[in-house]
Amino acid sequence: MTAVRNVLFVMCDQLRRDHVSCYGESRLETPNIDRLAARGVRFDNAFVQAGVCGPARMSFYTGRYVNSHGATWNRVPLSAAELTLGDYLRAAGRTAALAGKTHVLPDTDALRRFGIEIESERGALLREGGFVVVDRYDGHTPPGVESGYAEWLRARGYESDDPWSDFVVSAVDGGRVVSGWQLRNAHLPSRVEEQHSETAYMTDLALDWIRAQGSKPWVLHLSYVKPHWPYVAPAPFHKLFRRKDIGPIRRGPQDGTADEHPVVHAYREHDECKTFAREEVVRHVRPAYMGLVAQVDFHLGRVLDALESMGRMHDTLIVFTSDHGEFAGDRGLGEKELLYDEIVRVPMIVMDPDSRADPTRGKGETRFVEGIDVLPTIVEALGIAGSRHRVEGRSLLPLSRDEALPAWRDAVFSELDYGFRRARTVLGRGVRDCRAMMVRTGEWKYVHWEGFRPQLFDLARDPLEQNDHGAAPELDAIRSRLRERLFDWLATSKRRTTVDDALVEARTDTHRAHGIHIGIW
Amino acid sequence: MTAVRNVLFVMCDQLRRDHVSCYGESRLETPNIDRLAARGVRFDNAFVQAGVCGPARMSFYTGRYVNSHGATWNRVPLSAAELTLGDYLRAAGRTAALAGKTHVLPDTDALRRFGIEIESERGALLREGGFVVVDRYDGHTPPGVESGYAEWLRARGYESDDPWSDFVVSAVDGGRVVSGWQLRNAHLPSRVEEQHSETAYMTDLALDWIRAQGSKPWVLHLSYVKPHWPYVAPAPFHKLFRRKDIGPIRRGPQDGTADEHPVVHAYREHDECKTFAREEVVRHVRPAYMGLVAQVDFHLGRVLDALESMGRMHDTLIVFTSDHGEFAGDRGLGEKELLYDEIVRVPMIVMDPDSRADPTRGKGETRFVEGIDVLPTIVEALGIAGSRHRVEGRSLLPLSRDEALPAWRDAVFSELDYGFRRARTVLGRGVRDCRAMMVRTGEWKYVHWEGFRPQLFDLARDPLEQNDHGAAPELDAIRSRLRERLFDWLATSKRRTTVDDALVEARTDTHRAHGIHIGIW
DSSP states (O other): OOOOOEEEEEEEESOOGGGSGGGSOOSSOOHHHHHHHHHSEEEEEEEOSBSSHHHHHHHHHHSSOHHHHOOOSTTSOOOTTOOOHHHHHHHTTOOOEEEEOOOOOOOHHHHHHTTOOTTSHHHHHHHTTTOEEEEEOOSSSOOOTTOSHHHHHHHTTOOSSSHIIIIITEEEETTEEEETTBGGGTTSOOSSOGGGSHHHHHHHHHHHHHHHTTTSOOEEEEEEEEESSSOOOOTTGGGSOOGGGGOOOOOOTTTTSTTSOHHHHHHTTSHHHHHHTSHHHHHHHHHHHHHHHHHHHHHHHHHHHHHHHTTOTTTEEEEEEESOOOOTTGGGOOSOOSOSHHHHEEEEEEEOOSGGGGGGTTEEEEEEEEGGGHHHHHHHHTTOOOOTTTOOSOOSHHHHTTOOOSOOOSOEEEEEEOTTSHHHHHHTOOTTSOEEEEEEOSSEEEEEETTSOOEEEETTTOTTOOSOOTTOGGGHHHHHHHHHHHHHHHHTSOOOOSSOHHHHHHHTTOGGGGTOOTTOO | OOOOOEEEEEEEESOOGGGSGGGSOOSSOOHHHHHHHHHSEEEEEEEOSBBSHHHHHHHHHHSSOHHHHOOOSTTSOOOTTOOOHHHHHHHTTOOOEEEEOOOOOOOHHHHHHTTOOTTSHHHHHHHTTTOEEEEEOOSSSOOOTTOSHHHHHHHTTOOSSSHIIIIITEEEETTEEEETTSGGGTTSOOSSOGGGSHHHHHHHHHHHHHHHTTTSOOEEEEEEEEESSSOOOOTTGGGSOOGGGGOOOOOOTTTTSTTSOHHHHHHTTSHHHHHHTSHHHHHHHHHHHHHHHHHHHHHHHHHHHHHHHTTOTTTEEEEEEESOOOOTTGGGOOSOBSOSHHHHEEEEEEEOOSGGGGGGTTEEEEEEEEGGGHHHHHHHHTTOOOOTTTOOSOOSHHHHTTOOOSOOOSOEEEEEEOTTSHHHHHHTOOTTSOEEEEEEOSSEEEEEETTSOOEEEETTTOTTOOSOOTTOGGGHHHHHHHHHHHHHHHHTSOOOOSSOHHHHHHHTTOGGGGTOOTTBO
């Protein structure tokens, strides 16, 4: 039996589960992700707590549902009162290092109120969600001062004030520099060499950092900004796939009709849905997306090779997942956010080096897991006391170690706040009236929409969620039952966060010992 | 029209609504509370957000439901992330002063994490829930270092290390000093003179402080620890009332039987319920409780006289209320916590000096109001910007000023966490599995109990809540409807607290302006 000494938590951004070959539906091969799956457990029913980066990640980092941590969308800071993976590790004398993206925004109002300078050590931790930053780079904008990427690019000959805009997401077409933001250019190679791309850079940094740890145990969050847009891949990944490789684009009978849900309908007003509603756009862009996935897979292979050569595969817990998926034209939609399986069902692989996990290696696990489970998994693997009064996820080690469990969850939950999106103004909603909450069991998916009818999908008969029965009178009883599940979920979410369970236990019925003598004659 | 310059927010502890004579059911006269009601609005349907001090008060101070602020019981600190009345005032250059009780516990884990010394100015504010302390005294234990009461007593000849225990809650019986904690001694006068009692002391301090403000505008929370137990009143209040004055003790046909709710049944195992189940105890103790109420009323009269003589009645908003009620033997129960109207329906009077409130002076208002409404009322009265993204209460000024309103709430909500109570161990529940949530409309009260059947009362036919229809099959539809109300309440509670509504509005659909060019061909 080998104890877990190190943790590598790899996250991709916007990686669709059906673009990972070990999940059996992919039209591209991901040999390195598959290789990891062969040594660990592949979770076939893994769901994230939101279909957009910020809230989904805050759930990974806090182990709490969005409704509990409160960072409901990308522009919403994580409350300073929340504890993250880094905080739990730090309390045990460990640190969580970061190479890549977190999407954490600082709770500047709280910092000001508490008199904490954002540049102080304490301020930096709050700003970075508890991570110690090796290099932070959130992607899809020029790398900020926290990242060395721009400087690193310039040192490699990419002369520019903003080498990311001018090279990484640019291409050349007929001698003219064109922007990778424009979907029409998705077939062109990026102006950076592959070895200087975002994915290569962050992999290099991570490997250098891991090597620098020597024999010291470590925890690293390697968080790729890809295959998230801009859809521009470096050579040769830009041309690995062609229009014919993408296969059918999923369309349902209700898509775009008056029968679909009003909020879904309003999302079609977004630019990215208007363009991805055109099949030629999808066929033009998806090969680049697939190339970016293949590139991430390639660099994951470098990481696995390095860990093997360092002898770290036997004592390193590896978690591989994505913060959410993307539509890429399915349903005639672009981007993400909405609570369909394309978005909220993600790839998740856990490679637990402990010999107790040997029986599950290479297997698929169909029980429901959630993004909030990663934190308690890491914490338990390292033998660190968790925080049952705050954390809403469950450790996955009992699953990887095939332990007898009295029960496991039979539903997962995810949320959306579209207050910042154009759909809100299309629908004339107030900024606080744009919440959706999903419960998904093995058979049904129910989405509660504030101010609108719910969505309901019969997953047993309609696994692609093409027929929304949210208004079907004959399914009233089903909807009530699922709404009950949401009620119970809301009513039991963890709100009493300032005292732990042990204190409550110790202080139960002890008023007499504290000089409070009520009820004595 | 006179602007509100000052605010006096008076709270009593454990004052039953039916012990205030302007509410029409009292067997004792409260001429001074009535006098305030004659100049303001008497809210006939005012409810607190919990039936126990800590969480109820945190809701008054934050303007948020318990499920939102998270301080679910007396031993649970208020999260450092919550903003209080004092914080809102401070942001506008004002302060909220405190004379008396708050029950705020410091969020010591957060203070440690943020590097804030509890004795620093910032630490003191967090420790005191944002109040600037004139004198803090939480009652029913010897006054701590924050209160000058013990020293003040010694200066008046009460020689003791602990004059509160030895004099304030002691009595003399047959030449022997006896404890006021013992209910058998409730008929005896306290060993302090009335002018040195807790209520007198805090009134003196408050008046001195108000006078010391001179012409400066002020906000004071005068928070009495009475008529809360120990039930020992100073002369002559100990003998104003007799056994016959208390009238009938309410008992219902289900009380103590197998038909009552299991959690209510478990509460009967508490000492205070065992003693108060005996009618002779109730008849012995209630006169002391009534005396303590009369005493609070007397001192409120001193406050009103002083404000009148200072000319402050015309520019001071006065709020008078209680944090919750008490059973005092009704239903065979003692103490509080359970979500019956004896506990959660409180007296609340708002005297709004603004001339726009003239039409409502002396009137009763039957619309539903809640403890969470006090903060937004004060803030609005002072012309301070509120915090719509956090505060869940509503200003009562539109009611006191009889403004046309499109709609008002038609239900109120209250909660209980009995994780710290003996009832939990009686029922074999885990510390996190003891939550109850109440919705009360004009016609119905529904209480959701985690792990148990709900309670349901038909208030139109059974205003005393004596027949619990929580299991009656014929009322299934009613229960579903009320559970829907709870669902909506939970699903719309304010979770996105780190950004305000204006930011969301300003940042809606603005990604293009921030260099994010998704969806362009």
